Amino acid sequence: MITSSEKRTESSAFGKWLCGGVILSFFLAGCATITVYDPTSYKNATDLKAESLLLVQKSTDTADKQTDEINKVQLELQQDFEYEKGKGNLNSLTVRQWQLLADPNGNLLAGFLKKWKSQSAGFSQAFVDGMSKNISDAFDEIIRLEQHKVKQ
């Protein structure tokens, strides 16, 4: 037969065990390693991808004929980059991806726009096709990472 004292001891031990489990659960749940999926980030990337690829296709011509569109894409690129930076350290991998895309000394979107504006002629069709492929794949990396983040 179990005495009331033994019952209190069992109850107390179970209570401690349960509290420990709950605390551990909250600890585990609170230690995210990356930001969660953000539909705004997904839309920003897909929208800018479409606009950028349309612009790249026009780069067989000189840049001065597309000044407004170039400025618009550059502005949106910086805005999207700043949006991602605003999410803090947990978003560092995505931020680095945008940084590569937005680096004027790099070889993706911002680097391409800088190169285009710095020369007096347009690019060859072969280069434009290759650039379209590289920029498209760069956006796809950003989009794919966002898609894999945990949806809440």
Added chain:
Amino acid sequence: MIDTDEVFQEIGTGVAQIVKQAFGQYVTQANQDVTAFLNAAKALIAEWAQQLNAGKMSKDEFEFLAAGRLKDLAEMRSLTEAGIAAATLDATRAKIVDFAITAISTRIA
């Protein structure tokens, strides 16, 4: 009264299955992704080299494309794989917490 040994045995088995399934799928997918990236890069560089030799693009254009593919895009792919690993870890941790809470709560109810 709850049998804590039984609960922890169940949680241990369940957690092992969740981790094995989540990361097994991730490792297989990551290997396929990296192989696909390298194969695609190799094919593109070969195509651009042919176009360079045929005079369809300048040396400067070829170098810009190749650097974008081999330097910037390779880093982008690495970042994606690292991010997917982190997201897999977060998703797995959430599953483990749900599983553990369910295992405990079914015994309390």
